[in-house]
Amino acid sequence: xxxxxxxxxxxxxxxxxxxxxxxxxxxxxxxxxxxxxxxxxxxxxxxxxxxxxxxxxxxxxxxxxxxxxxxxxxxxxxxxxxxxxxxxxxxxxxxxxxxxxxxxxxxxxxxxxxxxxxxxxxxxxxxxxxxxxxxxxxxxxxxxxxxxxxxxxxxxxxxxxxxxxxxxxxxxxxxxxxxxxxxxxxxxxxxxxxxxxxxxxxxxxxxxxxxxxxxxxxxxxxxxxxxxxxxxxxxxxxxxxxxxxxxxxxxxxxxxxxxxxxxxxxxxxx
Numbered sequence: 001x002x003x004x005x006x007x008x009x010x011x012x013x014x015x016x017x018x019x020x021x022x023x024x025x026x027x028x029x030x031x032x033x034x035x036x037x038x039x040x041x042x043x044x045x046x047x048x049x050x051x052x053x054x055x056x057x058x059x060x061x062x063x064x065x066x067x068x069x070x071x072x073x074x075x076x077x078x079x080x081x082x083x084x085x086x087x088x089x090x091x092x093x094x095x096x097x098x099x100x101x102x103x104x105x106x107x108x109x110x111x112x113x114x115x116x117x118x119x120x121x122x123x124x125x126x127x128x129x130x131x132x133x134x135x136x137x138x139x140x141x142x143x144x145x146x147x148x149x150x151x152x153x154x155x156x157x158x159x160x161x162x163x164x165x166x167x168x169x170x171x172x173x174x175x176x177x178x179x180x181x182x183x184x185x186x187x188x189x190x191x192x193x194x195x196x197x198x199x200x201x202x203x204x205x206x207x208x209x210x211x212x213x214x215x216x217x218x219x220x221x222x223x224x225x226x227x228x229x230x231x232x233x234x235x236x237x238x239x240x241x242x243x244x245x246x247x248x249x250x251x252x253x254x255x256x257x258x259x260x261x262x263x264x265x266x267x268x269x270x
Contacts, residue, residue, distance in 0.1 A: 004044055004045070004046070004047060004048045004049055004067075005023055005024055005029055005044055005049050005050075005051060006048060006049065006050045006051065006067055006071070006072040007020045007023055007024060007051050007072055008050075008051070008071065008072035008073055008074075010053075010072075010073060010074045011051050011052075011053045011072050011073065011074055014053055014055065014060065014074055015053065015062070023051060026045075029044055029049075029051075029064070030044070030064070031043060031044065031045050032044075033049070033063075033064040035064070035065045035066045035069055036052055036063040036064065036065045036070070036185060036186055036187075037065045037066070037069035037070045037184055037185055037186075037187070037223070037267075040066075042064065042065070042066050044064065047066065047067070048066070048067035048068075049064050049065070049066065049067060050064065050065045050066070050067050050069075050070050050071055050072040050073075051063075051064060051072045052064065052065050052070055052072065052073060052074075052075060052185065053073075053074045053075070054075050054076075054185075054186070055074060055075070055076050056076075063186075065185075068226070069184075069223060069267065070183075070184075070185060070267075070268060071268065073268075075183070075185050075190065117139060117140045117141065118137055118138070118139050118140075118206055119137070119138050119139070119140060119240070120135055120136070120137050120189075120192075120206060120208075120212065121135070121136040121138075121238075121240075121241070121247065122134070122135055122136075122189065122212060122214050122215075122218055123136065123218070123244045123247050124215075124217060124218055124221060124244055125170065125229060125244075125247075125248060125251070126248070127170055127171070127172065127173055127229075128171065128172060128173070131217075131221055132173060132221060132225060132229050133214075133218045133219075133221040133222040133225065133228045133229065134228065134229040134230070134231060135182070135189075135192070135228055135229070135230045135231070136230075136231045136232075136233070136238055136247065136251065137192075137206070137230065137231070137232040137233075138232070138233050138234070138235060138237060138238045138239075139155055139234070139235050140235060141235055142155070142234070142235055143155040143158070145157075145158065153234050153235065155232065155234050155235075156232065156233075156234060156259070156261050159232055159261050160261060162177075162180075162194070163177045163179075163180075163263060164177065164230075164232065164261040164262060164263045165261060165262065165263065166258065166260070166261055167231070167255045167260045167261060167262045168255055168256070168258070169252070169255050169256070170248075170251060170252060170255060173229060173264055174229060174262040174263050174264050175263065175264060176227065176263070176264045176265075176266065177263035177264065177265055178266075179194070179195035179202070180192070180193060180194050180195070180202075180205070180230075180263065180265045180266075181193045181202065181265055181266050181267065181268040182222075182227075182228040182230075182265045182266070182267055182268065183267075183268040184214075184219070184222060184267055184268070185211075186211070187214075187219060188211035188212060188213060188214065189208060189211060189212035189213075189214055190207065190208055190211050190212075191204045191205075191206060191207040191208065192204070192205045192206040192207075192230065192265065193205065193268060202268075222267060223267070226266060226267050227264045227265060227266050227267060228264070228265050228267065229262060229263075229264050229265075230262060230263055230264075230265050231251060231260055231261070231262045232260070232261050232262070233251075233254045233259050233260050233261075234259055237250070237254045237257075237259050237260075238250045238251065238254060
């Protein structure tokens with residue numbers, strides 16, 4: 001049976017036509033693998049499989065993922081991140097131990113198009129009796145509209161213009177915002193992607209300098225739903241909540257006060 005591998009043009013450009021053809025012919029690809037996204041077993045002879053190339057400062061590592069978890073793509077990471085990835089990607093048929101860390105808050109990151117800093121928190125949110133993986137985004141200062149010098153905060157209006165919708169209560173899941181997506185790779189959160197200009201490739205709206213560790217439960221829920229709920233609120237609305245119940249309380253309060261927008265973002269490649 002032919003191997004059901006996807007090798008994107010970007011990956012082919014990095015590894016060369018010869019190596020790409022060897023992969024597609026089954027000469028250099030493993031039959032079975034541990035998916036670099038959901039970390040469950042896969043078999044490229046029986047299911048569609050994506051080649052994912054992680055590129056560091058000096059080295060590169062080729063990994064494999066279920067096509068439903070990630071598309072074939074190139075992911076740029078730091079050299080330090082690659083050291084940890086090599087062990088799990090090339091382990092001899094050993095599945096990585098699941099992470100046991102509590103939901104964490106990412107270090108604030110700079111937004112490329114704005115002189116602002118964002119804090120991103122991951123957590124599981126209960127909606128209509130079911131747990132959903134969520135990201136909560138809150139800037140550390142007001143965000144002005146590009147090209148203006150006013151003191152106002154245009155964070156929510158800017159997101160609404162992109163398709164995010166105001167939330168008045170967390171009773172139903174928000175609508176899917178097509179074109180946006182969440183990149184989960186190596187079991188970690190790497191970026192929130194937005195549509196590129198003129199229909200081009202997606203670009204990072206937020207990208208972690210250090211990938212955000214997520215819990216096993218969060219990752220399982222993300223792969224189950226194939227999407228992540230993203231909530232956004234103005235500076236000073238949510239705060240750094242140490243527990244998911246307190247995070248939910250802050251979200252409910254923000255929604256009741258008209259200070260919350262949300263959307264469901266597909267996992268990258270879905």
